[in-house]
Amino acid sequence: MFKIIQDHENCISCGTCLALCPAHWQWAQDGKAMPTGGIKKENGHYELETEDVGCSQEAADACPVQIIKIEEAK
Template sequence: MKLSVDQDLCISCGLCIDTCPSVFDWNDDGKADVVVDEVPDDAEDDAREAMESCPSEAIKED
């Protein structure tokens, strides 16, 4: 599973980082970003929850 964060849609709420810190973190612009090439199997459920919970729908599956 590969994810990306649309930087134009991200509102920097941090929900994805709180939900799945092994996949998401802040970038230099203060927005959330994906920090892994491929979501580890043991983090997929949390990563999906983060994607589905994103208030601006900025997280997409590639």
């Protein structure tokens, strides 16, 4: 199991994650990106638990402000 964490406030809406991984990233209502199915936490970060990181790894690697983190969830 993995946890995808996005520091949503610091997203610059460049669209790279959507371009590289449209199956798992979408635009949120505030015009910034979010992981599809992700839940917004009190600290403003979006979190999504998934068994398959898939192309989100490429999105994390390519995000120009490096705000997408992927951790192993317990």
